[in-house]
Amino acid sequence: MTDGNGEVRADPIDVLRRRTSEKWALHGDDVLPMFVAETDFPLAPPIRRALERALADGDTGYVAVGDDRAASAISRFARDRWGWEPDPEHMLTTTDVGIVIVEALRALVEPGDGVIIMPPVYPPFPDFVREAGGVPVSVPLVDDGTAWSIDLDGVETALAAGARAVLLCSPHNPLGLVHPRGVLEALADLAGRHGAFVVSDEIHAPLAHAGVGFTPFLSVSEAAREHGVAALSGSKAFNLAGLKCACITTASERTRALVARRPTEELVARAGLFGVIATQAGFDESRDWLDASLATVEANVALLERLLAERLPDVTMRRPHASYLAWLDFRRAGWGDDPADAALRQARVALANGPAFGAEGRGFARLNLACAPDVLAAAVDRLARVRPASPTR
Template structure:
């Protein structure tokens, strides 16, 4: 049985200097940005310590494929998909994969479909790359979320160039099933479009749920797709700056190879080392982390039911982000403002994820169970 990963004590966490721990005063519980409170996987920590001891802090080697090979082997073991290392390329992070790929995929002003509520930087990355945002919100039947394939079809018919897919979906934790992705691929192929799939949360798919990589679903998907992959969320490496462009067709591989050399050379040396070790030797730690996240979700469900039954949580199937419907509390369009001001709990603003996020907030549950208990207690104590 996998041993759960334990969060660092608060006294240690408060010594960190990352955004999670320096954005707000110490009386605020930081549960907003997607950083985890767990220690690094031992294999990653050992490899980074060795690099520091060696002074191995120079430039990356362009053709060093060890990190890419580790990811490919991880994907084969976890998802039955073995991406071709020769068709992969590294850069700093998934946002750069998205922006640089879109620069080549979208004509000036061309529409790119996103599916709100969705990761807020998508709204900025598309115009940065010269495109325009086209919103096709997730379908919500009151019980579950899903992609609106018919809506995407209509948007492509109206002139959109392609789809920026969040898979698994941030913030709702939706893991798209294979049938849905096959339908998406067929629709996009019919319109001669593209799919750029952000799969950064995929390694954190929960037990009993099957993650399907977009590039594995069909020849059509492989022909028109690029995937953005990284260990930054799975192993808490966001500050070390490494992500992958992954392609599975000659056309998309040529597009990625045509990017400026500096796109690759900006990759972090420590990021490459940590990514390689995480995917190759951090799998037991990852399993323990997923076990802790699932236990924390169980706890959050219980605490909300007992103390804040008006707040609705639909359990995510991947990742460490809980999407909270707080609209029944009467805290306005952006309940994170009230949560931070009145309860001293920092949540991520729901409206930042698009109009469907009105009345919602996102909570990071990659923390100690006591932090979740205290956060709900504080929120429940607010009287409006």
């Protein structure tokens, strides 16, 4: 499972192709799938053992109201890794982060209210806003040519014009951007001054890279606690998306009361019991495995940088600081607005389509680095053979 370098080894390709999840079922066996955010790593041993015990016991029923195993494990992890200990009494277990976002927005805004999103961003964000009855308001991230950042002036303008909430991606998908504490403090202050709310999707938070300090939004200030709701989950860190477990997290009596207006018993009942069991085993017992998996990802980041320089010099990447996703810039390479289309048709490599992340994603594609290094090298080799329709030189 781990090698001599303290890294997690991905499963062999023949084993991976037996999986029936989206990553491996959507395309044929001639495609290298590197699009959706699933990992190629085997389950952490403590998670596997916990699930095997549950199967042996026939423990396959509903999640009990008041079951705080997932919330308590996340709280302990947050205390030890981020210096912030959310109160499990302020955490409600439910299905997944998408449901957390939708239900939090339903609790916090009225139908027709504007909700700020910050493209390029996780493609379902506008759909989550609409499902909750809101209207997406785009305030793109600022790109200064070397780094991305939140456009605080743009956020303030949108809030002054009537937007009632901000949907924050922290760390930011697809960029691997970890927002600095000062920026989060400023965002919380803006929400407080305009009587708005911030819903912070922190699904990638456990995947901050070595030496990078993640700051939970609800930890930064009293304004953040009074105006914020966070979505926390182990689904990306431990590859548990199909088991269905996440937590709606609040840090003030005010936001807790607002969330409590939603059908909380039904929200709990819709969570997966296996998700609860796996989440506890992940955050409490699988931290060494998580660190080893991140070491693998970070080694792959360095490998990808080298491979791009050697094989695809017109394709660039800014080093991500969290998660296992690489945001690739194909604009100089002349691959058009949607490089993932050419990658799939000509190279049989499935990347995530850049324009799906917003207009700011034109000319980009997202690549999943949570794989074996030889698979990553094979993917770059295939991509290097693509002949774009409109080369720049």
